[in-house]
Amino acid sequence: MSDTTETKQVLPDGWEMVIGLEVHVELATKTKLFCGCANHFGDEPNTNICPTCLGLPGSLPVPNEQAIHFAMVLGRALGCSVEPGIFARKNYFYPDMPKDYQTTQYEEPTNEHGAITLPDGRVIAIERAHIEEDTGKSTHLGGGGRIHDATATLVDYNRAGVPLVEVVSGPEMRTADEARAYVAELRDILLATGVSDARMEEGSMRVDANVSVRPTGSDELRTRCEIKNINSLRSLGRAINYEARRHVDLWTNNDQPTQETRHWDEEGGRTTSGRSKEDAEDYRYFACPDLPPLVPTAETIADIDSSMPALPAARRAALAEAAGVAEADTLLAIERGLDGLACETIAAGGDATAVMKHVDQNLAEGQGKLTSASFAALVSMEADGALSSTQVKTVLAELVANGGDPAAIAASMGFEAMDTGELDGLLDQLIADNPDEWGRFLEGDNKVQGFFVGQIMKATQGKADGKVVNQLMRQRAQD
Amino acid sequence: MSGEISRDEVAHVASLARLSITDDELTTFTDQLCVVLETAAQLNALDLDDVEPMAQPYPLANVLRVDEIVPSLDRDEVLAQAPAAEDGRFRVPPALGEAP
Numbered sequence: 001m002s003d004t005t006e007t008k009q010v011l012p013d014g015w016e017m018v019i020g021l022e023v024h025v026e027l028a029t030k031t032k033l034f035c036g037c038a039n040h041f042g043d044e045p046n047t048n049i050c051p052t053c054l055g056l057p058g059s060l061p062v063p064n065e066q067a068i069h070f071a072m073v074l075g076r077a078l079g080c081s082v083e084p085g086i087f088a089r090k091n092y093f094y095p096d097m098p099k100d101y102q103t104t105q106y107e108e109p110t111n112e113h114g115a116i117t118l119p120d121g122r123v124i125a126i127e128r129a130h131i132e133e134d135t136g137k138s139t140h141l142g143g144g145g146r147i148h149d150a151t152a153t154l155v156d157y158n159r160a161g162v163p164l165v166e167v168v169s170g171p172e173m174r175t176a177d178e179a180r181a182y183v184a185e186l187r188d189i190l191l192a193t194g195v196s197d198a199r200m201e202e203g204s205m206r207v208d209a210n211v212s213v214r215p216t217g218s219d220e221l222r223t224r225c226e227i228k229n230i231n232s233l234r235s236l237g238r239a240i241n242y243e244a245r246r247h248v249d250l251w252t253n254n255d256q257p258t259q260e261t262r263h264w265d266e267e268g269g270r271t272t273s274g275r276s277k278e279d280a281e282d283y284r285y286f287a288c289p290d291l292p293p294l295v296p297t298a299e300t301i302a303d304i305d306s307s308m309p310a311l312p313a314a315r316r317a318a319l320a321e322a323a324g325v326a327e328a329d330t331l332l333a334i335e336r337g338l339d340g341l342a343c344e345t346i347a348a349g350g351d352a353t354a355v356m357k358h359v360d361q362n363l364a365e366g367q368g369k370l371t372s373a374s375f376a377a378l379v380s381m382e383a384d385g386a387l388s389s390t391q392v393k394t395v396l397a398e399l400v401a402n403g404g405d406p407a408a409i410a411a412s413m414g415f416e417a418m419d420t421g422e423l424d425g426l427l428d429q430l431i432a433d434n435p436d437e438w439g440r441f442l443e444g445d446n447k448v449q450g451f452f453v454g455q456i457m458k459a460t461q462g463k464a465d466g467k468v469v470n471q472l473m474r475q476r477a478q479d
Numbered sequence: 480m481s482g483e484i485s486r487d488e489v490a491h492v493a494s495l496a497r498l499s500i501t502d503d504e505l506t507t508f509t510d511q512l513c514v515v516l517e518t519a520a521q522l523n524a525l526d527l528d529d530v531e532p533m534a535q536p537y538p539l540a541n542v543l544r545v546d547e548i549v550p551s552l553d554r555d556e557v558l559a560q561a562p563a564a565e566d567g568r569f570r571v572p573p574a575l576g577e578a579p
Contacts, residue, residue: 046568063542093497282495289535
């Protein structure tokens with residue numbers, strides 16, 4: 001099955017998707033939401049459990065101030081109003097929740113009414129971002145791991161009680177790519193604020209997609225299905241496209257989807273019904289009598305706002321302005337955390353095009369010991385023709401690893417630009433030594449070009465500029 | 480709101496709470512719940528527009544703890560009290576369907 005792209009039409013003419021996302025984010029605290037057990041992924045099963053997260057009689061929950069702080073930081077980063085929040089009990093029986101209720105926020109969530117601005121400028125509304133506890137992890141035995149045929153279920157409660165924020169978008173996305181851009185943007189916001197490590201593959205960011213379809217341009221909301229078990233951005237796109245096509249097929253065959261939870265099957269490339277329990281939606285929420293309300297003061301919110309780091313949208317705008325490029329062309333620099341360096345290097349006189357080229361092609365995550373001053377100096381040397389592009393890459397790598405002065409590094413590596421006369425002499429010698437290869441080149445066999453460039457590189461220990469060698473060869477051929 | 484609740488509603492709530500009750504008990508509980516709901520209905524009849532909703536009777540807010548790890552329980556000791564365990568995990572009858 002192909003990946004999702006805007007260029008390929010997913011639905012027949014006349015249909016559009018309506019997508020809303022619920023993203024569960026695990027907060028990067030040391031301990032769980034209501035007890036002092038470690039919040040740590042990958043530990044031996046049931047080693048981080050206590051009477052509170054096991055729901056034993058007589059235990060009492062006390063909220064973790066860091067978790068509440070992170071939740072409010074995320075709320076403000078998403079442009080939400082941070083309001084007094086009340087914890088509620090969501091009652092249901094399932095072995096992953098030993099108390100037989102999940103503590104969450106229902107009618108009075110901490111964060112409401114925010115928005116995420118995508119790199120293309122579209123604004124997606126956030127309805128709420130409420131605080132809740134995670135559930136334990138179930139493993140189904142027998143039946144090849146399939147729930148329905150299992151002979152027993154094993155439960156690990158290390159994750160039960162880990163602090164989560166559930167970020168709920170409005171039903172405002174219209175394509176799978178838009179949904180992926182939304183999740184990528186949310187992930188970047190989480191990383192920028194340090195609220196979560198946002199690793200989809202470890203489950204610290206989990207995405208459920210609500211999908212329905214409707215005639216293009218209509219504003220109705222038809223029956224939706226909620227898709228779970230999506231473990232990557234790629235799966236998100238595939239699952240949404242599959243589900244939307246399934247809905248269109250049903251509607252166009254005088255049928256209709258049933259509102260239900262569906263499971264994404266990565267291998268089969270399809271969604272399957274989660275066998276909804278008939279009373280699954282009857283949670284009988286009520287305010288948790290054990291937990292007093294969370295009431296943020298104006299001072300708390302002002303403190304959060306004043307220490308908010310630069311968020312991805314602002315960073316994109318700043319780099320796009322500095323480099324004179326579209327915001328869409330700044331994404332890699334932002335992802336690699338190199339946007340600040342790029343802006344400073346351009347401000348220090350580095351050519352914007354060259355700086356962006358190196359950031360996108362020759363640098364990885366993090367700048368290491370590379371400074372804006374040394375970066376700008378290197379870019380100037382390259383522009384003056386003092387270094388070949390291969391040599392620039394080598395010096396750049398050295399600057400990242402150990403820092404220093406690019407001119408001194410180039411000199412110590414013996415990188416002085418070779419003059420053309422010296423290269424001419426080398427090329428003459430090579431042609432004399434390899435007449436057959438030269439003959440093939442003259443006949444138009446461009447593959448042997450690489451042979452000559454390679455030989456010259458070898459002879460000069462990489463000092464020659466490949467582009468100049470190519471030029472010299474073409475000149476000879478024309479003479 | 481009236482104080483009435485049907486036998487069917489009581490049976491539904493009992494099944495949500497995983498309680499099995501007899502027909503006689505259903506009658507008893509339906510009568511009792513009607514009385515409880517009638518009492519609540521008296522509150523509903525009051526004009527409370529100017530009264531803040533109260534989620535809790537205590538005048539408390541923001542009762543929080545510091546994010547510091549406290550030692551957890553000994554796993555073997557905990558699992559020894561469970562009806563069944565396997566591989567360091569609680570073993571339970573097969574779960575039906577997805578988690579909510």
